[in-house]
Amino acid sequence: MHELIAQPKMLLVVIVYLLALVGTGAYFAKKAAVKKEGKEDFFLAGRGLGKIVAVGTILATYTGGGTVTGGGNSLAFNYGLWSGLFFTICPVISMSVLCYLTPKIRESNCYTVSQLLETKYGSKARTISAVIIALAMVSIVSYQYRGLGFILNATTGIPTTYCTIICCALVIVLALSGGLKTVATTDAMSAFLMVGGLAIGLPVLISTVGGWDWVISSAQANDPESLTFFGGQTLLKWVGGYLPLILLTCSDQNYYQRIVAAKDVKTARVGLMGTMLACFVIMPVVACYAFISRQYFGTSIAAGQALIGAATLLPTIIGGIVLSAAAAFTITTGDSYLLSAAANFCIDLYSKINPNATEKEELKVSRAFILIAGIVAYVILTFFPSILAIQYWSYTIYGAGITPAVVGALIWKKATKAGGISSMIVGCGLSIIWEATGSPFGLQTIFVAFPIALIILIAVSLATQPKSE
Template sequence: MELEFNPHLLWYVIGYGIFMIILGVIYSKKVSNSDDFILAGKSLGPIVLMGTLLATWVGSGTVTGGPNSIAYSHGIWPGIGYVTPSLIGIMLLMAISAKIRNYGKYTISQVLNMKYGPVASFISTIVIILAYVGIVSYQFKGVGFILHVSTGISVETGTILGAAIIIFLATIGGLMSVAPTDAFSAFLILIGLIIAVPLVISVSGGWSNIAAEMPSERFNLLGNLTPLQLLGFYVPALFLLLGDQNMYQRISASNSNRTTKIGTIGWIIGMLIATPIVALIAFSAKTIFPGIDPGMALIATTLVIPSFIGGLLIAAVTAFIVTTGNSYLLSAATNITFDIYGAYINKHASDKQKLMFMKMLIPILGVIAFLLTSFFPSVLAIQMYSYTVYGAGITPALLAIFLWPKVTKQAGISSMVLGVISTLIWEFSGNPLGINSSLISIPIAILTLLIVTVFTKQKTITY
């Protein structure tokens, strides 16, 4: 079947977009300082916390990349299994959530600075910019896909419009306005996915027809992937989540440790619902639209189910993509403001000056993210690069602070430097042997952390 745009879907996108903007503007009036802008005044309750954690993590990376693209291109079980690294990561974060809240910092770089010093803080800021600008770029592209199926405009034009919307919402109110819209969007998309999945399977001719049309290998445990290829998709997601500044900020923004526990349990439940359903819908879409860009699989199915359900789903998907883009833009701008501008350029900047600098910086980062969309062949390619450069450059050194107090300053800095360098070398070499860079750079970062700690500890004892 050919893609034929449905203009009726656009009204759902516009309607929900207007609702999000109004809600964002209302909550932005509660912002009076940086604590409100970045951590929502540490006031998030369990429902809003669950929603904002889910919506931030399940953005374009899920509905256009991750389980969507993997299920469409490689098989049903690898797509469903993509929830596994998220579950492992969430449970580990829940275990250390009290320690995260006790630190109460605005940025990951500030946490790293306390343990490893200003050099580590500066390196981490650069890594976060490299990774988060990449993540924001495919949120823009996700909106481009949505506007393409709902209006017929080119993906490129839709991407420009998506960039404008995301940049505006990120600028006006920070986390104080992002978190409530996240929560509403999270519940809307869960409802939309649950209703949509049986309808999409039915349009595909039923499960028996899907099974008959698909190559048998697409039903294998690994699909058409090798074990190394599968790990190459799963490992980056795990290591991004374990060190993701957005998640640490949201945990710090909760109003109590009990709220954090309840919110993360709700996050787990949401992931167990959303990820497998996204994979099922994308896998079914292969029989309806066999030749489309894999990133459009789930979005394209909104054209073949009843307009009301399709509109509900596409509005919720739009919301997830937009709020994820908001969050990562805000997070990257926070780093530059506090860890470069406030630490080196204007050490005596007032809170108001930092807030103004951050709001001016967000559009600049947004433009850079937009330019990045032209350098990668697919959403999945951008996603794997962004996840890996962060997962190798920051996560091992960051987790060691909470889990291994004996880790040394030299080890943390060495791990970060080698993690980033090995990722970039492997990526620019075109992933030799078809091996994802995460399977090279993350082990290098972890081994460096262990080995350098052992040798620098011995040196300390000798002296």
């Protein structure tokens, strides 16, 4: 097995691209200041996203730092090629659900999911959900830092810890700049660069390591189980690798904000379907990168470094482009989730503390929250052993604590205030308790928290139906 060797020459390509992102952020920040843009511009990009930007920003949000360092990348590294390839199931299911819900999401005309929940379940539901969503969002931000830390480490050799701190500062600065207009535009830049860079780099990578025959023969010799369908996992664990992301996406505030921010229903659906189609390229390619990386580097690198390590084997320009896009993905995903959490704090919580606040005051509070939450995300990062562990924890809290109530509010007329609030409390509470107790019986948290939260929603709602006249 080989050791990961830093490639300083690729750093120049990464720096050039990151400077382009910072320049874009500065441009929109200046533009926002000149136009004196308000809350709607900051959080919803003035509700004017076009089709190309809609595809780009939704794609980058979906295939962000989680795809680069966790998700299908880590699954392919840990459990074999098939586990990574089948990560494509997630966008097919979740984007289809969001396409179906798009008209209702736009009708809600809400800045946040918590606002949407308030219309169905009341003000308490808005407060409870805002806290759950902000917790999940900030946790998701945390592993974006580590993702970029891996990238900078691969190009500089500087310890990952210091690289992660640099990423923390960069993500916070960009999120503070121009709101969703900045994030959506830089998302689109990153998404299209990522698709192109990964696709061009894969055949070069295969040739560099000795051909696909070498990859398969190495797997057969070192870990033959990685070539099987389940890769040594049980069916339950295999499904558990995909379910948290599917449930998160179906009610993720980031997608709801982008759906509302699109010019119209058709534009929003083009963004969602474009993302689904692009994932048919990205997910298999990422899985191949990670699987090749496992055969080449073995256990000398962490699963989160798989794609990044493989990129260092490519020629300088191609490898630099892949790493640039990966870096940009982690940054823009971090921006998106910080911005989304700030929307929860400002619109759902601060507005109750100070109902007479002006838009200018709300934006100041939002930016202050972004700074504080960005630092808290770094602290959260120190408590988890791997990127995949943070993903499952944050996705499960959101998927069990929020998704049943949100989908119920949108499509089930019999859902009641008591049912929705009970579902959120039980789903979130069970997620935290089950994880804290070490997943008793070896049962993944999602298989406990989500079904019970869904049952609570249905049972309590049916038991508290208003009496007919």
